[in-house]
Amino acid sequence: MTDRTVTAVEVGLRYLSLGHRMRRVVDDGMAHGGLSLARTKVLQVLQLQGPLRQASLAEALSQAPRSVTQSLEALERDGFVERTSDPEDGRSKLVRLTPQGSKALATGTAAGERVLSEIFAKMTAEQLAELGRLLDVIDRGLEV
Incomplete structure (x- = not known):
């Protein structure tokens, strides 16, 4: 067996593939707690920042407003968030985390942390x- 030099592209593609697989595994683990990774992120932003206008929430998540609206409709049906008219601007909706949403967030976060702990x-x-240091290098490389 001969050693060969691995290219940055090969490593990058493997990293992307592995990241995708890991995200699926974490998402599946969290689903048993009732939340997906994407839904958890919405609830985390609301927990950290408090009630937000839908447009501000979309911006905080770096998502299209339409995508966030669809997520919020599902989260509202499940009782995890509530949307009300913004008292400062009746045309806008204010999104707030409910007590049930806080409980679901805690359960989902714990499930995700268990999966990550098992992997690592x-x-x-x-x-x-060393992995942390390498991830820092990759992160800095994204600041192009």
Whole structure:
């Protein structure tokens, strides 16, 4: 068996593929708690920032307003958020996390953390630290 140099493109494609797989595994684990990763992100923003206009929520999530509206409709049906008219601008909707949404968020977050702990438990502390440093390098590379 001969060693060959691996290209940045090959590593990048493998990283993207692995990231996609990991996201699916985490999402599946969280689904058992009643939330997807995407729905969890919506609830996390509302928990951190408090009630927001739908447009501000879409901006905070870096998503199209239409996509956020569809997510919010489902979250509202499940009782995780409530949408009311914004008292400062009746044309806008204000989105607020409900107590049931807070409980679902805690359950979903715990499920996601369990999955991540299981995945990364196979690594030593040194490997985790090195991976963290490598991820920092990749993150800086995105600042093009």
